Amino acid sequence: MVEVTLAVKNELGLHARAAARLVRTANRFQSSLRLERVDGTLAADAKSILNVLMLAASGGTELRAIAEGHDEAEAIAALSGLFENGFGELES
Amino acid sequence: MIADASSKPAERRWQGLSVSEGLVLGRVLRIHRGTKHVYPARIEVGDVAREIKRFREAVDQAKTQLLAIKDRAANLMGQDHAYIFDAHLLMLEDRKLSEEIENFITRKRANAEWAVKVLGDRLLSVYAEIKDDYLRERGSDIEDVIHRVLEALSGERPAYLDLVEEAVIVSEDLLPSAVAELDLGHARAIVTDAGGWTSHTAIIARGLGIPAMVGLEDLCQHARTGDGIVVDSYNSEVVLHPSNATIAQCLAEIQRRAGARPAAPASGTGIALTSDGLQVRLRANVELPAEFAGVSKYGALGIGLYRSEFLLAQPGVMLSEEKQYRAYSEVAELAGENGAVVRLFDLGGDKGGDSVADSERNPALGLRAIRFCLLNETVLRTQVRAIIRAAAKGQLDIVLPMVADVSDVMRAREIITQERAKLEKENEDCGPVRVGAMIEVPSAVFTAEKIARVVDFFELGTNDLVQYVLAVDRSNDKVADWFRSLHPAVLESISRTLKAARDAAIPAIVCGEMASTPAYAVVLVGLGATDLSMTPSSIPRVTRVLNGIDSRDAVAIATECLACATADEVEEIVRERFLARWPQLFPPRTLPAKKTQQRVDHMQDRER
Numbered sequence: 280m281v282e283v284t285l286a287v288k289n290e291l292g293l294h295a296r297a298a299a300r301l302v303r304t305a306n307r308f309q310s311s312l313r314l315e316r317v318d319g320t321l322a323a324d325a326k327s328i329l330n331v332l333m334l335a336a337s338g339g340t341e342l343r344a345i346a347e348g349h350d351e352a353e354a355i356a357a358l359s360g361l362f363e364n365g366f367g368e369l370e371s
Numbered sequence: 372m373i374a375d376a377s378s379k380p381a382e383r384r385w386q387g388l389s390v391s392e393g394l395v396l397g398r399v400l401r402i403h404r405g406t407k408h409v410y411p412a413r414i415e416v417g418d419v420a421r422e423i424k425r426f427r428e429a430v431d432q433a434k435t436q437l438l439a440i441k442d443r444a445a446n447l448m449g450q451d452h453a454y455i456f457d458a459h460l461l462m463l464e465d466r467k468l469s470e471e472i473e474n475f476i477t478r479k480r481a482n483a484e485w486a487v488k489v490l491g492d493r494l495l496s497v498y499a500e501i502k503d504d505y506l507r508e509r510g511s512d513i514e515d516v517i518h519r520v521l522e523a524l525s526g527e528r529p530a531y532l533d534l535v536e537e538a539v540i541v542s543e544d545l546l547p548s549a550v551a552e553l554d555l556g557h558a559r560a561i562v563t564d565a566g567g568w569t570s571h572t573a574i575i576a577r578g579l580g581i582p583a584m585v586g587l588e589d590l591c592q593h594a595r596t597g598d599g600i601v602v603d604s605y606n607s608e609v610v611l612h613p614s615n616a617t618i619a620q621c622l623a624e625i626q627r628r629a630g631a632r633p634a635a636p637a638s639g640t641g642i643a644l645t646s647d648g649l650q651v652r653l654r655a656n657v658e659l660p661a662e663f664a665g666v667s668k669y670g671a672l673g674i675g676l677y678r679s680e681f682l683l684a685q686p687g688v689m690l691s692e693e694k695q696y697r698a699y700s701e702v703a704e705l706a707g708e709n710g711a712v713v714r715l716f717d718l719g720g721d722k723g724g725d726s727v728a729d730s731e732r733n734p735a736l737g738l739r740a741i742r743f744c745l746l747n748e749t750v751l752r753t754q755v756r757a758i759i760r761a762a763a764k765g766q767l768d769i770v771l772p773m774v775a776d777v778s779d780v781m782r783a784r785e786i787i788t789q790e791r792a793k794l795e796k797e798n799e800d801c802g803p804v805r806v807g808a809m810i811e812v813p814s815a816v817f818t819a820e821k822i823a824r825v826v827d828f829f830e831l832g833t834n835d836l837v838q839y840v841l842a843v844d845r846s847n848d849k850v851a852d853w854f855r856s857l858h859p860a861v862l863e864s865i866s867r868t869l870k871a872a873r874d875a876a877i878p879a880i881v882c883g884e885m886a887s888t889p890a891y892a893v894v895l896v897g898l899g900a901t902d903l904s905m906t907p908s909s910i911p912r913v914t915r916v917l918n919g920i921d922s923r924d925a926v927a928i929a930t931e932c933l934a935c936a937t938a939d940e941v942e943e944i945v946r947e948r949f950l951a952r953w954p955q956l957f958p959p960r961t962l963p964a965k966k967t968q969q970r971v972d973h974m975q976d977r978e979r
Contacts, residue, residue: 292503294509295512296454303457328461328462329462329513330467333498
């Protein structure tokens, strides 16, 4: 199991487009991938867009990503990359 | 081609506002966001597998449709507008939802429709609770997806896939987001119950060169997909269930028009020449990629107005400098040697910048256009950098939307100068960029001669000018009678602004929708305009009319109009003088209708 804390950097948060990218990425991996708000209020399966949208993670929200499976390290690395560049929506 | 006569309902006529000219005979394609009625049915245990199979097939069918829609949206409106359909696809592929639905079918022995409806509604209620406004609105996307699956289950194909050839789109109102879903390239006409001259429907219909009418009030309640319909926007009339006589008449008229139409210049010069030798330049207004082809097709003299905010698919999400740079480079290349004027993001107000305007009580008077840009400096600086860089690829100019006075211009110019200096320091390729002001609010009209000293050119946005000078919300049907482009106060504002530009020896381009109506274009020339920008498809028509007039007559008529007290008086003068002077150019129906008479009729109706 790999666990990492990630911050939502883009202003609009995990809205439709960002969530779509996240879910597409998550589905590339075999491992299970969970996202939880660090305050523990909500959790989501990162492979379900409906779940991810319901996290209502606006800009600045901190999320814990937990991966479990044989490609868990790669999955977490891919997810971290997405969060890091704000789902491609940060001002360049 | 229209339904057989045996059980045909009686012919019915509606009057509306013509926003794009033409005459077509076709079939109704009713677009609505109506709720689908679904009923529960208890199924046999043995049929559970069959229901699950039906559900999966419906999902597959919906997916196939969405993939096609996504491609169409990308072609018609640009890649960035297609993203939302990707989210829709993921919702369909969402294992959590499909598992829940399949479990529900098994446990409750429910029919697939009922399971989709119940779980869909449950999901929607959860979304309705989300505090974040933007995310809560995603509920409408879920609704859309559920609707699509239910439609697939009922065996109905979305009508627009079948009826493309002769479809007349009939809708309460077309939301910008709904536009992507329609194969507008194949639509014959668009008619809506709501909307005005400057509504999205109107602008897009003119861009595509298909007839459109709005303000038909209750047509939607009566029209069903497949009904025969005639849209005659030359006469501001829609006929539902046309009788055989009406159809014959309509076909004859279509043929007559096809024969009578002078050969449109395949590629005009973009310059009209009045009989007394005055040159009037005709440029293109564009926003969506779908309209780009029209710029050369109709021979526009470059792009007079590029509405950049249409690049933004979503309120609040800015495009990176690189993406903007690519988009503006494309516009610069498209415009050719005559260049393009890029209007800075006109966000806020009614322009779809929801996240900005949400909390304002009076968005049209609120944080929009240049005010929004000045308060969101990062946005402004990024856009300015992208434009200056793209200007190295072809001539690009910047126009500042909705400036109130000189101070707005000075603040924006300072930022533009700073960004240019930075780019030069970074050794980026930069092109020369002139800076102009949109004159569209009264304060700018009254200080036009001062503004003229600090800008390189003027643009007159007549849509907003009419709205602000007359204090009439252009999207509010109830006050549509007060939205009068030919109001003497509007004409005075235009005349004043054009004079200020002439005195300062700077160009002034009139770029509102007014310019695309031939009669109005003549009035504008009479007021001193020599540079018009309009929907590309209107250029041949306007050129033809301007080529046929003597500009001195236009000046004389415009001077008479300026002396009027009311819009009714102006319209009366335009109607009478134009008919007397240029009967061959202006058949009576192309001129403003007698408003006064209509009003009297209305009042009599009320008294009855």
